[in-house]
Amino acid sequence: MKQSIASLHQGYEEKLLTVSEVLEAARQLADAGDPAVWIQKISPEAQQPYVDRLEDLSGQPLYGIPFAVKDNIDVAGLPTTAGCPDYKYFPAQHATVVERLVKAGAVPMGKTNLDQFATGLVGTRSPYGVPGNAFDPAYIPGGSSSGSAVSVASGQVAFSLGTDTAGSGRVPAAFNELVGVKPTRGLLSNHGLVPACRSLDCISIFAHTVADARTVFQVVAGFDEQDPWSRRPEKQASRGERVVFAVPWEQDLEFFGNRDYADCFTKAVAGFEALGWEKRIIDFTPFLETAKLLYEGPWVAERTAAIEELISTRPELLYPVTREIIEGGFKGTAVEAFKAQYRLKEYQRMTEGLWDGVDTLVTPTAGTHYRIDEVAGDPVGTNSNLGTYTNYMNLLDLCAIAVPAGRTPAGMPFGMTLSAPAFHDLKLMDLAEEWLTGQKAEISREGWIQFAVCGAHLQGFPLNSQITDRGGKFVKTIRSAASYRFIAMKTTPPKPGMIYLEEGGGSVELEIWEMPEEKFGSFVQLIPSPLGMGTVQLENGESTLGFICEEGAAGEAEDITAYGSWRKFMAEK
Numbered sequence: 188m189k190q191s192i193a194s195l196h197q198g199y200e201e202k203l204l205t206v207s208e209v210l211e212a213a214r215q216l217a218d219a220g221d222p223a224v225w226i227q228k229i230s231p232e233a234q235q236p237y238v239d240r241l242e243d244l245s246g247q248p249l250y251g252i253p254f255a256v257k258d259n260i261d262v263a264g265l266p267t268t269a270g271c272p273d274y275k276y277f278p279a280q281h282a283t284v285v286e287r288l289v290k291a292g293a294v295p296m297g298k299t300n301l302d303q304f305a306t307g308l309v310g311t312r313s314p315y316g317v318p319g320n321a322f323d324p325a326y327i328p329g330g331s332s333s334g335s336a337v338s339v340a341s342g343q344v345a346f347s348l349g350t351d352t353a354g355s356g357r358v359p360a361a362f363n364e365l366v367g368v369k370p371t372r373g374l375l376s377n378h379g380l381v382p383a384c385r386s387l388d389c390i391s392i393f394a395h396t397v398a399d400a401r402t403v404f405q406v407v408a409g410f411d412e413q414d415p416w417s418r419r420p421e422k423q424a425s426r427g428e429r430v431v432f433a434v435p436w437e438q439d440l441e442f443f444g445n446r447d448y449a450d451c452f453t454k455a456v457a458g459f460e461a462l463g464w465e466k467r468i469i470d471f472t473p474f475l476e477t478a479k480l481l482y483e484g485p486w487v488a489e490r491t492a493a494i495e496e497l498i499s500t501r502p503e504l505l506y507p508v509t510r511e512i513i514e515g516g517f518k519g520t521a522v523e524a525f526k527a528q529y530r531l532k533e534y535q536r537m538t539e540g541l542w543d544g545v546d547t548l549v550t551p552t553a554g555t556h557y558r559i560d561e562v563a564g565d566p567v568g569t570n571s572n573l574g575t576y577t578n579y580m581n582l583l584d585l586c587a588i589a590v591p592a593g594r595t596p597a598g599m600p601f602g603m604t605l606s607a608p609a610f611h612d613l614k615l616m617d618l619a620e621e622w623l624t625g626q627k628a629e630i631s632r633e634g635w636i637q638f639a640v641c642g643a644h645l646q647g648f649p650l651n652s653q654i655t656d657r658g659g660k661f662v663k664t665i666r667s668a669a670s671y672r673f674i675a676m677k678t679t680p681p682k683p684g685m686i687y688l689e690e691g692g693g694s695v696e697l698e699i700w701e702m703p704e705e706k707f708g709s710f711v712q713l714i715p716s717p718l719g720m721g722t723v724q725l726e727n728g729e730s731t732l733g734f735i736c737e738e739g740a741a742g743e744a745e746d747i748t749a750y751g752s753w754r755k756f757m758a759e760k
Contacts, residue, residue, distance in 0.1 A: 282379025361602025
């Protein structure tokens with residue numbers, strides 16, 4: 188499912204895919220994946236009306252695209268829990284953003300796990316379990332939109348909705364190598380959202396690419412009279428010929444002892460300069476001071492107000508750390524609230540001038556990435572550290588986009604964030620896309636080997652464990668060049684073969700995986716004749732290692748070139 192919206196639409200147009208096949212593949216991946224990702228999956232029967240409705244939605248920008256929804260956002264027919272089973276209610280209608288997605292042809296797959304009441308950046312504060320990080324389940328997935336991020340990163344859906352009050356749409360994106368859009372406050376309607384901090388809440392978007400995030404953003408953004416915090420869109424800023432990006436002084440950067448993350452950020456900044464963009468170094472202090480206000484100031488009381496009745500009458504129903512944080516909102520005074528508002532105004536004025544002539548501020552998304560056991564040992568301190576580069580954003584009325592920016596030597600993803608004043612959302616997306624294109628957005632790692640699979644080693648198929656047991660990581664879905672005869676050999680389990688043709692042939696759906704170099708040899712030894720490892724040509728003109736087949740194997744095999752996909756062939760067997 189790590190296919191772009193455009194590639195899925197192309198598959199539909201060329202009749203290589205059907206919506207039902209894509210949804211069934213998504214369902215199989217979700218069922219075979221980590222159960223902690225989902226709180227509620229929609230049944231095929233409940234999903235059918237969405238599919239039937241597509242007959243009238245041909246040509247819509249999200250036609251037939253499966254997506255996930257964080258379980259503090261309403262989907263009619265499914266319970267909303269906000270990560271608290273006893274809080275559960277059944278909404279009569281979709282949240283505004285969900286309704287707009289459905290009208291554009293998107294199909295919901297269900298509701299995803301989160302830090303309870305969207306309070307946390309770690310992804311471990313849920314009675315429904317901890318969704319495994321897509322790269323290493325020993326590490327936190329990031330929160331609070333943990334399930335939404337992992338559902339996309341693991342290929343179960345094409346995009347998802349999260350929320351971002353203090354970084355919940357950016358930190359999980361960074362930890363799972365995704366694009367995370369935190370829009371201008373009020374630009375996406377919060378109608379149908381369980382509030383965390385009503386004056387700061389934002390619904391956010393997770394996607395594999397900036398292009399996909401932009402498509403979703405353009406569908407859901409817009410004024411909504413049902414939401415008192417909704418803002419009428421202003422003219423979006425656009426980039427000029429000359430780009431100036433700001434970075435904090437080195438002494439203001441904090442990586443909490445994580446030298447690998449520091450090195451990744453240095454390389455990312457060098458990538459901006461390589462594009463010819465001008466770097467400006469700024470005093471980051473007012474941003475850091477603003478960040479402290481979010482949890483050390485009166486805005487915690489907004490979280491208390493959001494669930495005041497529940498926490499006043501049944502506090503034992505809350506997750507322990509969540510309860511501790513939200514109960515703190517009862518302690519403040521009106522005097523302290525006003526003083527904090529005054530300080531915030533001062534910081535807003537101090538930061539205004541920093542944007543003169545600056546297109547974007549570039550920071551790490553998070554200063555480090557913790558293991559689950561580290562968070563368990565210090566749940567409040569680790570969470571606070573993760574908010575260093577995110578907590579100030581909504582208080583200062585900024586928009587932001589988090590993008591992948593490299594991997595550590597251990598293979599864990601690093602992310603950075605581009606931010607700008609309100610209503611610069613599309614400009615940020617353009618800048619992020621330009622940077623990613625300049626970096627080729629393909630992060631190769633020393634000591635790892637990438638290769639393509641097309642059949643029994645695909646996700647959800649019998650031999651996939653031969654890859655995952657050796658530490659293999661899923662990279663993306665792509666298609667081969669239209670130069671292959673695709674066959675189904677009569678083996679147990681059934682296996683496909685790709686035979687290169689000088690002329691003619693068809694395109695085959697592939698999954699790109701990567702594996703530590705020292706494990707690759709033992710994997711190749713498992714490949715039986717007439718299969719072998721060789722060069723596979725891709726539709727984008729590049730090539731990669733992959734399974735190829737000896738021409739003589741075609742004799743007794745079934746020609747399945749017309750299917751163009753092992754999943755499609757097996758679904759029809």
